[in-house]
Amino acid sequence: xxxxxxxxxxxxxxxxxxxxxxxxxxxxxxxxxxxxxxxxxxxxxxxxxxxxxxxxxxxxxxxxxxxxxxxxxxxxxxxxxxxxxxxxxxxxxxxxxxxxxxxxxxxxxxxxxxxxxxxxxxxxxxxxxxxxxxxxxxxxxxxxxxxxxxxxxxxxxxxxxxxxxxxxxxxxxxxxxxxxxxxxxxxxxxxxxxxxxxxxxxxxxxxxxxxxxxxxxxxxxxxxxxxxxxxxxxxxxxxxxxxxxxxxxxxxxxxxxxxxxxxxxxxxxxxxxxxxxxxxxxxxxxxxxxxxxxxxxxxxxxxxxxxxxxxxxxxxxxxxxxxxxxxxxxxxxxxxxxxxxxxxxxxxxxxxxxxxxxxxxxxxxxxxxxxxxxxxxxxxxxxxxxxx
RNA sequence: GCGUCGGUGGUAGAGUGGUCUAAUACACGAGACUGUAAAUCUCGCGGCUUUACGCCUUCGUUGGUUCGAAUCCAACCCGGCGCA
Numbered sequence: 001x002x003x004x005x006x007x008x009x010x011x012x013x014x015x016x017x018x019x020x021x022x023x024x025x026x027x028x029x030x031x032x033x034x035x036x037x038x039x040x041x042x043x044x045x046x047x048x049x050x051x052x053x054x055x056x057x058x059x060x061x062x063x064x065x066x067x068x069x070x071x072x073x074x075x076x077x078x079x080x081x082x083x084x085x086x087x088x089x090x091x092x093x094x095x096x097x098x099x100x101x102x103x104x105x106x107x108x109x110x111x112x113x114x115x116x117x118x119x120x121x122x123x124x125x126x127x128x129x130x131x132x133x134x135x136x137x138x139x140x141x142x143x144x145x146x147x148x149x150x151x152x153x154x155x156x157x158x159x160x161x162x163x164x165x166x167x168x169x170x171x172x173x174x175x176x177x178x179x180x181x182x183x184x185x186x187x188x189x190x191x192x193x194x195x196x197x198x199x200x201x202x203x204x205x206x207x208x209x210x211x212x213x214x215x216x217x218x219x220x221x222x223x224x225x226x227x228x229x230x231x232x233x234x235x236x237x238x239x240x241x242x243x244x245x246x247x248x249x250x251x252x253x254x255x256x257x258x259x260x261x262x263x264x265x266x267x268x269x270x271x272x273x274x275x276x277x278x279x280x281x282x283x284x285x286x287x288x289x290x291x292x293x294x295x296x297x298x299x300x301x302x303x304x305x306x307x308x309x310x311x312x313x314x315x316x317x318x319x320x321x322x323x324x325x326x327x328x329x330x331x332x333x334x335x336x337x338x339x340x341x342x343x344x345x346x347x348x349x350x351x352x353x354x355x356x357x358x359x360x361x362x363x364x365x366x367x368x369x370x371x372x373x374x375x376x377x378x379x380x381x382x383x384x385x386x387x388x
Numbered sequence: 389g390c391g392u393c394g395g396u397g398g399u400a401g402a403g404u405g406g407u408c409u410a411a412u413a414c415a416c417g418a419g420a421c422u423g424u425a426a427a428u429c430u431c432g433c434g435g436c437u438u439u440a441c442g443c444c445u446u447c448g449u450u451g452g453u454u455c456g457a458a459u460c461c462a463a464c465c466c467g468g469c470g471c472a
Contacts, residue, residue, distance in 0.1 A: 036424050057423070095423045104425065112421055141425050172423070220423090248423065278423035287421075298425050308420090309426045323416085361427055 001164060001243055003217035003274045003295075009383050013293030016383045019055075019166035019274055021216070023079060025282035026054045028274070029290045029383075031281060031376045032089065034371060037062050038072070038082045040369070041214035041303055045083040049108060051338070051366055052373035056085060057298045058256040060157050061093035061149065061334060061360040067139055069160035077162030088163040088170035092154045092196075092359050094189075094220065094248065095279065097136050098123060098156030102174035111250050120173075122165040122180035130170060133188065151195040159203055159215065167246055168196040170220040172278075182224045190236050193219050197240055216243035218276060224254050227264055234268035244274040247294075259288035266293045283312050283375055302368035307361045309353050312371050318346070321362060325350035338370035 007016040017028040019074045033040050035056040035230020048056070058078055063069060075081040076198055078088060098110065102120055130137040152288035154169035171188040173182055183227050200217045209378060219242035223229035230251065237245060251261040258280075266275055274295045281289075281299025302312060309320040318325070328346040340349075340363045352360030380388040 025409090032423095034424070041424085042427080059424080062424085069462070091423050096425090099423090100425065107429095167423085170423095246423075250422095276423090279416095280422055281447085282422060299422050300426095301422050304421065304426070304428090305422060308429090309427090319419095356427080358427075 001214070003244065003272070004311065005272065007383060009386070009388060011386065011388060012291040013266065013294070014290050014379075014383050014388055015293060016380060017192070017274065017295055019087070019295065021206050021358055022214075023085060023087045023164055026087050026296065027380060028295040029376055030054050030296050031372045031381055032057050032276070032296050034298050034300045034303060035065070035082070035084075035237035038078055040365070042358065042365045043369075047362075047366055048369070049086070051369035052377070053369055054373070055088060055296065056084060056086070056092055057089045058097075058161065058163065059091045059093065059159065061091075061096040061138075063090075063161055064093070064149070064157050065142055069157045073160040073162065079162070081082065087165070089165035089218075089276075090158045090161050090163040090279070092158065092167040092169040092220075093136075093149050094154075094167070095172045096138070097129065097131065097170075098174055100138060100141065101129045101131070101136075102176065104128060106174065108174065108176060108177060110172065110175060112253065114253050116176065118176050120177045120181050122178070122184055124181065130317070133191075135192075136171075138352075146254065151192040152199050155196050155199040155203075155217075159200070161216070165216045165218060165244065166200070168193045168242070170222060170248055172248050173222060173224060175224065177224060179229075180228060182222075182229055184224060186222045186229055186233050189220065189222050190233070193237055193240060193242075197242065217245040218242055218246045218274075219245045220248045220278070221265060221269070223251075223265070224249055225257075225261065227261060230261060230265040231268050234265045238269040242273070244276065245269050246276040246278050248278045255263070255284065255288050258285075259292050262289065262292035262294065281372065283372065286375055286379055287388070290383075299372075302372050303365050306365035306368045309360075309364070311349075311364050312368050314371075317347055318348055320353040320360065324384065326354075332364070333371065336367065336371060336374070338367050340364070340367040340370075348359050 002020040003014050004018045006018060019026040019028055031273055035054045036059040038058050063072060072078050072081050106118060128139055135148055138147040140147055151169040169192050171185050175184045219237040219240055221233045221237050223233040247265060252258045263387045277289055277294045277297040279299055281297050282301050311318045311320060311332055312329035314335040325346045330346055331341040332346055332349060333341050350361060
């Protein structure tokens with residue numbers, strides 16, 4: 001993997017870049033589609049290409065559970081397995097430490113709403129999983145079987161899955177974590193990062209080091225909403241020799257606060273290396289993330305929301321189940337060039353959603369992904385033209 | 389015409405003397421969702437209001453029994469089935 005910054009904005013930290021991998025080049029800033037189980041739900045891989053998606057992220061934990069990394073490997077790796085020709089990354093399973101742990105216990109997402117008062121203190125453990133120095137004991141959501149995932153395991157699995165970019169195994173701490181919990185958690189994530197780096201280096205040495213197919217490894221910065229922890233984490237991870245970086249966890253409530261936190265975090269990382277922001281990407285997030293200097297970012301919103309009936313459009317969100325839409329013969333988004341907007345009416349899409357037809361989810365998923373990819377493209381244009 | 393079974397909220401369908409505005413499901417309405425536990429979840433769904441488990445109105449219609457009826461009785465109306 002190679003990363004070239006083509007243009008650095010003078011107005012902000014935004015930059016235009018080219019992320020080159022063995023499976024092609026990603027023009028950054030770019031939206032990364034979430035293909036957790038090696039598929040964008042409801043779309044064929046060909047459909048995903050047609051949405052303009054440049055890169056996908058799959059998940060170590062989920063592919064390990066099913067079908068198992070060995071099966072992926074015997075199919076020639078995840079690209080061949082799913083027929084995807086463009087770049088790919090895999091998440092390490094770190095997010096599942098949160099979502100299957102404290103996230104599920106407290107019914108909260110990674111970004112907290114204002115007014116939440118519960119806290120997680122140092123030493124506390126989630127109900128369903130157990131976090132130790134070695135890693136995390138999980139229960140399979142499929143059959144309840146006991147599983148263990150730690151830094152070494154995660155890297156070994158990701159090497160077999162074979163994405164272009166893999167991530168260090170981290171703890172994605174709950175936004176409810178207090179300062180002391182966060183501090184300990186970040187320190188452990190740093191220790192795990194070191195183990196991941198060493199494990200992957202050993203693999204590369206065994207393989208004869210380098211070559212076009214060399215898998216890049218990103219370190220993950222944590223620290224929650226505390227600026228000192230974020231900076232410390234960025235400095236520590238930034239100095240370890242990773243190929244790039246990912247920012248995980250939550251970092252504030254308000255968009256302005258998030259931008260500020262992101263900027264100070266990214267300010268501690270080596271400029272020349274790519275930064276990926278994990279799991280943030282509502283349309284409203286694009287501007288501040290890109291202005292802060294984020295190169296790539298993934299988010300389940302376009303695909304997840306689509307299946308739940310929410311479309312992202314140039315005039316805001318549209319809820320597909322509203323009765324009034326049945327009488328609306330306009331395209332989903334008149335300003336969009338995607339084939340859904342060119343060929344179908346809101347009326348028809350609303351009908352499909354009311355009827356519970358899969359095609360509705362498929363079409364809105366397609367549109368949402370197209371819309372976000374196009375939005376990223378518009379921001380690249382803005383950087384190019386010095387507007388942002 | 390006789391016999392028989394049955395008529396419950398938008399629909400289907402529980403309930404067979406008080407704890408019934410009436411289970412449950414669906415439909416409908418309003419929300420939520422940011423490295424996917426998720427084609428999911430939450431809330432509302434007779435009316436009114438000082439939003440309380442307060443008042444009023446509802447279980448085909450009318451009348452009756454009872455302290456009290458969706459529940460028991462009578463007549464009537466409507467529907468299914470059987471026999472003429």
